[in-house]
Amino acid sequence: MSGATETLYSVIRRQGITRRSFHKFCSLTAASLGLGSLAASTIADALETKPRVPVIWLHGLECTCCSESFIRSAHPLIKDTLLSMISLDYDDTIMAAAGEQAEAILEEARAKYKGKYVLAVEGNPPLKQGGMFCIDGGKPFVEKLRSMAEESMAIIAWGTCASWGCVQAAKPNPTGAAPIDQVIKNKPIIKVPGCPPIAEVMSGLVTFITTFGKLPELDRQGRPKMFYSERIHDKCYRRSHFDAGQFVEEWDDECARKGYCLYKMGCKGPTTYNACSALRWNGGVSFPIQSGHGCLSCSEDGFWDKGSFYDRLTTIKQFGIEKNADQIGMAAAGVVGLTVAAHAAVTAVKRLTNKPDRTARPSKRN
Amino acid sequence: MFVRDMRNEARQPPAAVDAALTERGIGHRGAYVYDAPVRLWHWVNAAAILMLALTGYLIGTGTPAMSGQASGNFLFGYIRLAHFSAGYVLSVGFVLRIYSALIGNRHAAQIFCVPLWRGCFWHEVHQEIRRYGFLAVEPDRSVGHNPLAQLAMFLMFTQTITFMIVTGFALYGQGAGSDSWQDRLFGWVFSIWPNSQDVHTWHHLGLWVILVFVLVHIYAVIREDIMSRRSISSMISGEREFRD
Numbered sequence: 001m002s003g004a005t006e007t008l009y010s011v012i013r014r015q016g017i018t019r020r021s022f023h024k025f026c027s028l029t030a031a032s033l034g035l036g037s038l039a040a041s042t043i044a045d046a047l048e049t050k051p052r053v054p055v056i057w058l059h060g061l062e063c064t065c066c067s068e069s070f071i072r073s074a075h076p077l078i079k080d081t082l083l084s085m086i087s088l089d090y091d092d093t094i095m096a097a098a099g100e101q102a103e104a105i106l107e108e109a110r111a112k113y114k115g116k117y118v119l120a121v122e123g124n125p126p127l128k129q130g131g132m133f134c135i136d137g138g139k140p141f142v143e144k145l146r147s148m149a150e151e152s153m154a155i156i157a158w159g160t161c162a163s164w165g166c167v168q169a170a171k172p173n174p175t176g177a178a179p180i181d182q183v184i185k186n187k188p189i190i191k192v193p194g195c196p197p198i199a200e201v202m203s204g205l206v207t208f209i210t211t212f213g214k215l216p217e218l219d220r221q222g223r224p225k226m227f228y229s230e231r232i233h234d235k236c237y238r239r240s241h242f243d244a245g246q247f248v249e250e251w252d253d254e255c256a257r258k259g260y261c262l263y264k265m266g267c268k269g270p271t272t273y274n275a276c277s278a279l280r281w282n283g284g285v286s287f288p289i290q291s292g293h294g295c296l297s298c299s300e301d302g303f304w305d306k307g308s309f310y311d312r313l314t315t316i317k318q319f320g321i322e323k324n325a326d327q328i329g330m331a332a333a334g335v336v337g338l339t340v341a342a343h344a345a346v347t348a349v350k351r352l353t354n355k356p357d358r359t360a361r362p363s364k365r366n
Numbered sequence: 367m368f369v370r371d372m373r374n375e376a377r378q379p380p381a382a383v384d385a386a387l388t389e390r391g392i393g394h395r396g397a398y399v400y401d402a403p404v405r406l407w408h409w410v411n412a413a414a415i416l417m418l419a420l421t422g423y424l425i426g427t428g429t430p431a432m433s434g435q436a437s438g439n440f441l442f443g444y445i446r447l448a449h450f451s452a453g454y455v456l457s458v459g460f461v462l463r464i465y466s467a468l469i470g471n472r473h474a475a476q477i478f479c480v481p482l483w484r485g486c487f488w489h490e491v492h493q494e495i496r497r498y499g500f501l502a503v504e505p506d507r508s509v510g511h512n513p514l515a516q517l518a519m520f521l522m523f524t525q526t527i528t529f530m531i532v533t534g535f536a537l538y539g540q541g542a543g544s545d546s547w548q549d550r551l552f553g554w555v556f557s558i559w560p561n562s563q564d565v566h567t568w569h570h571l572g573l574w575v576i577l578v579f580v581l582v583h584i585y586a587v588i589r590e591d592i593m594s595r596r597s598i599s600s601m602i603s604g605e606r607e608f609r610d
Contacts, residue, residue: 219544220556221557221560234541240436243442245432245439245440247428260431297563300560300562306564312427313426314563316567325426340581347500350500
C-alpha cells in the first residue's frame with residue numbers, strides 16, 4: 001500500500017515500458033479526449049509528477065462486462081498502464097486477495113485515502129427486502145456502497161447498471177435494483193452508461209481525472225460531455241443513406257447488402273448517446289451498425305423496457321395493452337371516426353323524425 | 367374580470383348581438399366573431415399541421431428505399447426539412463396567436479382561457495353534452511365556441527400543440543447539439559424522460575391526438591352549420607350568421 005506517493009510514470013518504467021511508448025499513450029489519450037496537441041505534454045507531466053489516484057472498485061448486481069471491457073482497452077499499453085495509472089486498491093473481481101483479507105484492505109483503503117479516493121461502482125444495489133438480494137462480504141451491498149461513498153471524492157457509475165439500472169431493474173424489477181444516483185445523493189456521480197461502456201471511454205475518463213485532478217464536464221444527465229454529447233446517429237457512417245431515404249427493409253435483402261440505413265429495422269442510433277460510431281469497439285475495429293445490426297440503445301435509460309429491439313416505436317404498456325403509438329392512435333382514430341359517423345346518422349334520423357316541428361317555422365335560408 | 371366578461375358576452379342571445387352589431391354595419395342576424403389575425407392563424411396553422419402530420423408520419427415509419435447512390439438522393443432529408451420548417455411556422459404562429467389572444471377580442475382568448483372554476487361554465491358544458499346526446503333540442507346560440515367546444519379546444523388542441531412544440535424542439539435540439547438554443551430552452555424535457563425514445567413515442571402519440579381532434583372538429587363544425595344554422599364561414603369572413 002505504498003502506492004500513494006508513486007506516480008504512474010515510475011510504475012510503468014519499473015514494468016519495463018519505454019518513455020517513447022509512454023508519450024505515445026499520452027498523445028493518443030489527448031486525441032481521444034478531443035484535447036489539443038499541447039495537452040499531450042500536460043498529460044505526460046501530470047502522470048510523471050502527480051501521485052496516482054486511489055480507486056476503489058465495487059461490484060454490485062452486475063455481469064462484470066464493464067471490467068471485461070476495461071481490461072481490453074485497445075492500445076496494448078493502455079491495458080498495462082491503466083492498472084498502474086490508478087492505484088486500484090480494491091477490486092474484488094481481479095485482486096489477488098480474497099475473503100477477510102480483501103475486506104481488511106477495503107477498510108484500510110477507506111481510512112487511508114479518506115476524501116481522496118474515487119469510488120468506481122460497477123452494478124447497482126437491490127433495495128427490496130433490506131438489500132438481501134446482493135450480499136457482499138456478509139452484508140447487503142447497499143450498506144457497503146453507502147459507507148464507501150461517504151468518504152469518497154467522487155463516484156464513477158460504470159455501465160448502464162450503475163447509471164440507469166439496466167436488466168436487473170427492468171420491469172417488474174423484483175429485487176428493487178436502483179441506479180447509484182437514487183441511493184447516493186450527496187456526492188458527484190459520473191455516469192458512464194453502456195452495456196458495457198467502450199474501453200477507451202473508461203480509460204479516457206480515468207486518465208482525465210488523474211491528469212487534471214478534477215471531474216470532467218458533465219451533461220444534464222451526469223454523463224461526461226466529451227463522450228456522450230452526440231448520438232450514434234450523428235456520427236454514423238450510414239447517415240448519408242438515412243438522409244437519402246435508403247433503408248434496409250428486411251435482414252439480408254438487397255438493401256442490407258448495400259449497407260443502407262437500419263432505421264426501419266429498429267436501429268436506436270437516433271436516440272442513443274454514446275461514442276460507438278466515433279471510437280468504435282475492440283480497438284476501432286467495428287461497432288454494431290458497421291456489422292449490419294441496429295443499435296440496441298444499451299447506454300440509455302430503461303432500454304430493456306422499450307419493446308422490441310427491432311421496432312422504432314416504443315411498446316406502450318400504460319393502458320394494459322402492448323401496442324405501439326401507431327396502433328393505439330389508429331384504434332383511437334377509428335373509434336372516434338365510427339362514433340362521429342354514428343352520431344351523424346342519429347342526427348340525420350332525428351332531424352327527419354322531427355320534420356313537422358321544423359317545417360312549422362318559417363324557412364329563412366338565405 | 368376579463369374571463370367573466372368573456373363568458374357573459376360569449377353567451378349573449380342573438381338579439382343582444384344584433385343590437386351590438388348594428389354599429390358595425392352588419393345588418394342581418396350575425397356577429398363579428400373572429401378577427402383577422404385569428405382567421406389568418408387558423409388557416410396557416412391548419413396547413414402547418416397537415417404538413418407536420420404527413421411528414422411526421424413518414425419520419426416515424428420511413429420511406430420506401432430510393433435507388434441510386436446516397437449522394438444523389440436527399441429524400442428523407444427533405445422530408446425532415448419540411449417537418450422542421452412547418453414546425454417553425456406552427457410555433458411562430460402559436461406565439462403570435464397567444465399575443466393576439468392578449469390584445470384581440472374576447473373570442474381570441476377562448477382557447478387559452480377556460481373558466482374551469484366557474485359553476486355556470488360546467489352547467490353549460492352539461493347542457494351542451496345533453497344537446498350532443500340528443501337529450502335537448504334547442505340549437506346552439508353561442509357566438510364563439512360553446513363551452514363544450516371551448517373545453518375540447520383547450521384540452522385537445524391548445525395543450526397538445528403546446529406539448530408538441532415543446533417535445534418537438536427538444537428532439538430538434540438533439541440534432542442541433544447540446545449547445546444549441548433549442549437544447550438550452552427545451553432540453554429539460556429529457557430530465558423528465560431521460561431516454562429520448564420515450565419523447566419520440568409521446569410526440570408520435572400527439573400526432574394521433576391531433577388527428578382525433580381534427581375529426582371531431584370538422585364534424586362538429588359541419589353539424590353545427592346544419593343543426594344550429596350557424597354559419598361555418600366565421601373562420602373565413604369572421605362573421606357568424608344565425609340564419610333562423
